Amino acid sequence: MLIDAHLHLWDPSRLQYDWLSHVPAIAHAHGHAEWQGVGVALTQAVFVQADCAPDQALAEVDWVTSLAGQVPIGGIVAFAPLEKGEAAAPALEALRTRPLVRGIRRSVQNEPTDLITDPAHIDGLALAASMGLSLDICPRAVQLPSIIQSLERLYARVPEAVTVLDHLGKPDIARHGADIQGDGWADNLRRLAAFPGLHCKLSGLTTQADWTGWRLEELRPYIDHALDCFGPERCLFGGDWPVVDLSGGYQAWLDAFTTITASLTAPAQEAIRWRTAQRVYRLDI
Numbered sequence: 001m002l003i004d005a006h007l008h009l010w011d012p013s014r015l016q017y018d019w020l021s022h023v024p025a026i027a028h029a030h031g032h033a034e035w036q037g038v039g040v041a042l043t044q045a046v047f048v049q050a051d052c053a054p055d056q057a058l059a060e061v062d063w064v065t066s067l068a069g070q071v072p073i074g075g076i077v078a079f080a081p082l083e084k085g086e087a088a089a090p091a092l093e094a095l096r097t098r099p100l101v102r103g104i105r106r107s108v109q110n111e112p113t114d115l116i117t118d119p120a121h122i123d124g125l126a127l128a129a130s131m132g133l134s135l136d137i138c139p140r141a142v143q144l145p146s147i148i149q150s151l152e153r154l155y156a157r158v159p160e161a162v163t164v165l166d167h168l169g170k171p172d173i174a175r176h177g178a179d180i181q182g183d184g185w186a187d188n189l190r191r192l193a194a195f196p197g198l199h200c201k202l203s204g205l206t207t208q209a210d211w212t213g214w215r216l217e218e219l220r221p222y223i224d225h226a227l228d229c230f231g232p233e234r235c236l237f238g239g240d241w242p243v244v245d246l247s248g249g250y251q252a253w254l255d256a257f258t259t260i261t262a263s264l265t266a267p268a269q270e271a272i273r274w275r276t277a278q279r280v281y282r283l284d285i
Helices: 020-024 032-038 053-064 082-096 112-119 119-132 143-159 182-192 215-231 243-247 250-260 267-280
Strands: 004-005 044-048 072-076 101-105 134-137 163-165 197-201 235-237
Touching: 004 235, 004 267, 044 267, 053 072, 053 082, 072 235, 082 101, 082 119, 112 119, 112 143, 119 134, 119 143, 143 163, 143 182, 182 197, 182 215, 197 215, 197 267, 215 235, 235 267, 243 250
Parallel strands: 004 044, 044 072, 072 101, 101 134, 134 163, 163 197, 197 235
Antiparallel strands: none
């Protein structure tokens, strides 16, 4: 069994995605037809919001829900403007009426680092968590110290919060290669693992490396360190399609992931491949 905990879909003819102008190679529609062409058999997948225009967040959820019979979507991580604090409540309440919504992501990777620790943003995180929604967190490696601060404040308020670090915190593999100490990533990841409610997605690594020349042995130390810090029971696989097409495609990443984790015990592999995702996103399989 394999659950992909990080799948994107988009259609620029339906919704507005300004960021796609920077990656023309994947700027076309990626819906059910394109997914069928990938040829990877999944038990289920979790759709993660694809940064369409903020006021289209509900429309994105409804569109993806309409595709759930053609793409194996079992849960949705939607966008909500958490930086608005308590004012985000109406958006969160509306999302909670959508049966596939399991969590929220307000990506901070391209935002000023100050936003991460802004009191209003912490209020928004706490509000979503108190509603029983998981929180996907998507920073870059240089932002991890601020993520640690924000999680300290979140967990002081909502100890039961369920959080997920996307793409291992986006280490800069293209710059640092196999050196996991670059930008303090390794030490910061271990500090993050001290939050028992935080989980780590093994995803997005090939696009953090050289898109055309990444090597499996560059990726291995990052995955090994994440597993050492979090343990398999708090790690989960993500394909990051179609972004992964920028760096060799889904199958190449899946092959690398499978090779790197091949020496793990069967229970550990099951945890990473599907059990953790099922638990975190409350999936029915």
